[in-house]
Amino acid sequence: MKFAVILVFMFLVSTLSGIAQAQHRIKDERNLATLNILTIGDSNGAAENGWPAQLRKLLPFSTIINKSISGNTIGFDNLGQEKLNTLKNIDIYLDEAKSELGADRNFNVILIGLGTNDTKKIFENRQKEVTENLQLLIEKIIARPEFSGENQPVIIVISPPPMEEEKADQVKYGGGNQRIELNNIQFKKVAEENKATFIDINTELKKAGAGFTVDGVHLTNQAQLEVAGMIAEKIGILWLISEKEQQYIIKTATQYIDSLPVTVTATFCERSAGGIHDFYSEGDYWWPDPQNPDGPYIQKDGQTNPANFVAHRLAMIRFSRIVGMQTSAYLLTGDKKFAEATQKHLEAWFINPETSMNPSLLYVQAIKGRFTGRGIGIIDAIHLIEVARSVEILEKSKAISLEIIAGVKNWFGELVNWLTTHPYGIDEMNAKNNHGTCWVMQTAMFARLAGNEKILGFCRDRFKTVLLPGQMASNGSFPLELKRTKPYGYSLFNLDAFFTTAKILSTPQENLFNFTTSDGLNLKKGTEFLFPFVADKSKWLYPADVMYFEEWPVRHTFLLFAGEAYNNDEYLQLWQKLNGYPSTPEVIRNLPIRNPLLWLLEKPVK
Incomplete structure (x- = not known):
């Protein structure tokens, strides 16, 4: 892999302590570096203050292209719409992202933050397919010609966040937390089998207790920042200390x-x-x-x-x-x-x-x-x-x-x-x-x-x-x-x-x-x-x-x-x-x- 730029990490070691500290560290431009990052997510990623937007604040000199769409799944036609099926549309996303990035540049990191909508109650009898679809999605990304050889990006799979089910629409999401937790076990295995990295934001957000969502599903601005901080720290570690060395x-x-x-x-x-x-x-x-x-x-x-x-x-x-x-x-x-x-x-x-x-x-x-x-x-x-x-x-x-x-x-x-x-x-x-x-x-x-x-x-x-x-x-x-x-x-x-x-x-x-x-x-x-x-x-x-x-x-x-x-x-x-x-x-x-x-x-x- 070509390391276009490596060090985002030293500036990020204390990000999770909150917005004020993160913004203070951002001012020290010596510790920032340029990465080309593609984010693929759902409504938590598409939100105005979603984790990709927060990631831009933490890495202001990196190029972050966001292909998150509200309602997106890994591999189901959510709401009966093919356009909300990432597996069916991944080539379109990648073509668009490459066009925005420029022909002479390559993505260093691809972040996949999907899976919440795949655990909707309507899909509860198809949960085995969720992991299979994630595997197919990673395979399709890796197979792209622009990612061959040394140009292969780091792929990071981000677990779906937990739900606060007492707030959530039970018709849509009832029992969703149990399905998310079971899927996360499999997501981690899929990531490891494909030499990708897995970030368990689910466990970390639950440690914070209640109040991390607006409506049971969509994260608060503070939770979005914390997710971005977890991602940024992991990116920094991977650039400097390989997964093998870890x-x-x-x-x-x-x-x-x-x-x-x-x-x-x-x-x-x-x-x-x-x-x-x-x-x-x-x-x-x-x-x-x-x-x-x-x-x-x-x-x-x-x-x-x-x-x-x-x-x-x-x-x-x-x-x-x-x-x-x-x-x-x-x-x-x-x-x-x-x-x-x-x-x-x-x-x-x-x-x-x-x-x-x-x-x-x-x-x-x-x-x-x-x-x-x-x-x-x-x-x-x-x-x-x-x-x-x-x-x-x-x-x-x-x-x-x-x-x-x-x-x-x-x-x-x-x-x-x-x-x-x-x-x-x-x-x-x-x-x-x-x-x-x-x-x-x-x-x-x-x-x-x-x-x-x-x-x-x-x-x-x-x-x-x-x-x-x-x-x-x-x-x-x-x-x-x-x-x-x-x-x-x-x-x-x-x-x-x-x-x-x-x-x-x-x-x-x-x-x-x-x-x-x-x-x-x-x-x-x-x-x-x-x-x-x-x-x-x-x-x-x-x-x-x-x-x-x-x-x-x-x-x-x-x-x-x-x-x-x-x-x-x-x-x-x-x-x-x-x-x-x-x-x-x-x-x-x-x-x-x-x-x-x-x-x-x-x-x-x-």
Whole structure:
């Protein structure tokens, strides 16, 4: 499929909270994108304020052609009229829609919002045909020559909304809700069998209670907006996170439900100067001295020593993966079993006195014979960033216990205090390269969860006055990273860290993605420098990395966040094509943001 434009999604994550918020978000044109959408519906779609009209408000830069007709069915001659039978008229609708859209453009999305009129009492003995007609309708759409190959649109089947039968005309619609619910089960199956997407607006509207219809059948303006919001969010997710990947996330999270926590207390290295609750790691590029095997280690920059102790790093990465996946699955499904499954891991790492990690990093990247720990090792804890982000989401959704939330926030609050006061923390903060960037990225995320506004303000100021002017050259490169023995990998890593920091720290009043120094340095310039080398690594103008050069690039965070910030489809399309689930340990270690849904959604879409 050709992705004409991808990102409607970031601007839509909070649409369902109401008209005022949606209209506020619409004003931020940077987050809007152009899609070609065809809507096929009945009276709820044809209404002046129907869901297609509301969708236009939410996506004002998209082309939405509405072929909804009051009284339309999927495949019955409603009121004895063939013109109200979509199956008989679909070719006419598609021809007309294509003419309106233009010969040089194709539809990205086709929305089918039909089925209410098919459940009228007059058709109650023909309900088996309803699902069969939906199948035929999808087949006819897919068979159209303009939708062949890469031009096939995303087809989205929208469930009929519930009726409020006490308001409805019983002669026409009596017993309609039961028929709708039975059909919806089959509609979902038909959608899945045809690789289409199903949106269950029926269940979501019923959650709101009474009052979502005017007359029992036709939706209120507010309900129409909510339906449009559900559709828009689903479109956004599909453009960025494929249905296949969504299923992978849910399947993986399901497999993790019974997983047991593994914390720092599960393993201990005899070379550690700390205790069983202290996180311990060893300097990556330090090796035994061939001239003095039992003496202090010597450095080989860029060359990882495979004999180093890495158990605590691996445990933390596993922890981050489990919590990130569980929270992502919760965001996709709304199923609290995924949220609740994170609690045992959070408790084990941060609360349980038998298994918890101390909120400090005193013994990280130690070097045998030289240092028991170093500030440079604080970077090992970048894999707690998505844990902290997950807890933010779970707290807002009230999906896990307040006791767990309080304990986790207290732990991160103590870690922030350590990071900002201990000499190791101060040393790392003052690092001139990616280590300084990562200190701000980590500290900002942990402070945001802990509610430490003072530190957040300090981090924003440091981003603007220290990180950007101190690290970026006029061409958007990072000279200190280019001087390393792995210039490609470190340049990617640092730009990812910069963009993640901007994502964490930006507010409606202070957008760090667009911040520019007095001499013209900004994140957009950094993206423009590195993007061509990600799109085609053969164009890389600098030395190849001494290790893992072939493993890069992967699905880099900066492409996603830059695509959002600058409304750039090239960045987003490349992000989609790259590997989002690398298996090389060194790559994973340098890719702390691996769960994009955590940064694209604030609450479950269902």
